[in-house]
Amino acid sequence: xxxLTFISPLVGGLLIGLSAAILxxxxxxxxxxxxxxGALMQVKNTPKDHYLWRILFIAGLxxxxxxxxxxxxxxxxxxxxxxSTLIIAGLLVGFGTRMSSGCTSGHGICGLSRLSVRSLVAxxxxxxxxxxxxxxxxxxxxx
Amino acid sequence: MKNILTLLAxxxxxxxxxxxxxxxxxxxxxxxxxxxxxxxxxxFVMIGAILIGFFAFRRAENKPLTVFNEAIHLPxxxxxxxxxxxxxxxxxxxxxxxxxxxxxxxxxFGAGLKEAWIFVAAMLIGMIxxxxxxxxxxxxxx
Numbered sequence: 522x523x524x525l526t527f528i529s530p531l532v533g534g535l536l537i538g539l540s541a542a543i544l545x546x547x548x549x550x551x552x553x554x555x556x557x558x559g560a561l562m563q564v565k566n567t568p569k570d571h572y573l574w575r576i577l578f579i580a581g582l583x584x585x586x587x588x589x590x591x592x593x594x595x596x597x598x599x600x601x602x603x604x605s606t607l608i609i610a611g612l613l614v615g616f617g618t619r620m621s622s623g624c625t626s627g628h629g630i631c632g633l634s635r636l637s638v639r640s641l642v643a644x645x646x647x648x649x650x651x652x653x654x655x656x657x658x659x660x661x662x663x664x
Numbered sequence: 665m666k667n668i669l670t671l672l673a674x675x676x677x678x679x680x681x682x683x684x685x686x687x688x689x690x691x692x693x694x695x696x697x698x699x700x701x702x703x704x705x706x707x708f709v710m711i712g713a714i715l716i717g718f719f720a721f722r723r724a725e726n727k728p729l730t731v732f733n734e735a736i737h738l739p740x741x742x743x744x745x746x747x748x749x750x751x752x753x754x755x756x757x758x759x760x761x762x763x764x765x766x767x768x769x770x771x772x773f774g775a776g777l778k779e780a781w782i783f784v785a786a787m788l789i790g791m792i793x794x795x796x797x798x799x800x801x802x803x804x805x806x
Contacts, residue, residue, distance in 0.1 A: 530712070531711065532683060533683035536683065540680060541720060542717065543672065544670065544673045545730075549730045549735065554765075554767040558788070578674035581673060582674045582678040583773065584774060585681070589679055601689070601690070601693070601763075610783060611786025611790060613790065617755030619795055620750060621751025622748070624755060651696045653760070
């Protein structure tokens with residue numbers, strides 16, 4: 522591994538920041554993915570402009586792999602989790618992010634950019650839990 | 665114009681996630697594996713994003729109007745609740761188990777990755793369980 526492996530994460534991060542900047546300064550919305558997806562599944566008492574910007578943003582996310590492939594080969598996704606683990610993880614991520622009103626993007630990026638104490642508490646909570654779970658999975662289980 | 669920019673923002677967000685390595689769960693796991701073969705590179709994703717986000721949100725807070733002169737409503741920053749912490753812990757557990765958080769999972773879903781379809785389907789169910797069942801039960805108790 523070369524010493525420049527931080528460049529792609531840094532440039533990727535700058536793009537994510539740019540996206541959040543565009544969304545807040547042109548639409549006045551926060552680029553929090555769990556909030557956007559969760560609100561899309563609300564069907565009752567939604568205002569007229571409830572769906573459009575969310576659908577557009579998610580459409581951009583969904584098509585990003587396709588667009589990326591025009592410029593460079595898509596990096597591989599290595600997934601070690603079994604199907605049942607994916608289901609449990611998905612349920613936890615869906616339920617948890619709705620309960621805490623945000624995920625890595627809403628709290629971890631937008632919230633921390635605003636120096637929000639609330640988002641700092643959320644980010645520390647999910648990071649520390651993620652570290653503990655990985656520790657238990659990788660260094661405790663013997664199967 | 666605003667709609668095109670929103671679509672573009674989603675696209676840039678997704679490309680940023682792919683380029684940064686966030687859509688590969690193995691990278692997430694090695695970032696979280698601090699006691700093993702720790703790879704701290706993903707910290708740069710957050711550094712890069714906040715570097716730009718800081719100025720954008722400072723502008724939004726000082727002058728809460730978009731470039732199209734519409735009001736910006738920002739959520740509160742200090743309200744720390746039991747739900748915030750428990751929810752984040754549940755999320756962190758799922759993140760550590762699979763190596764997917766919502767954004768990268770949606771991007772990988774768009775790439776047609778079978779595992780991401782399973783994860784996203786479960787994530788949507790988890791969200792519905794919270795919003796439609798848990799929240800309603802919690803309201804009934806009050």
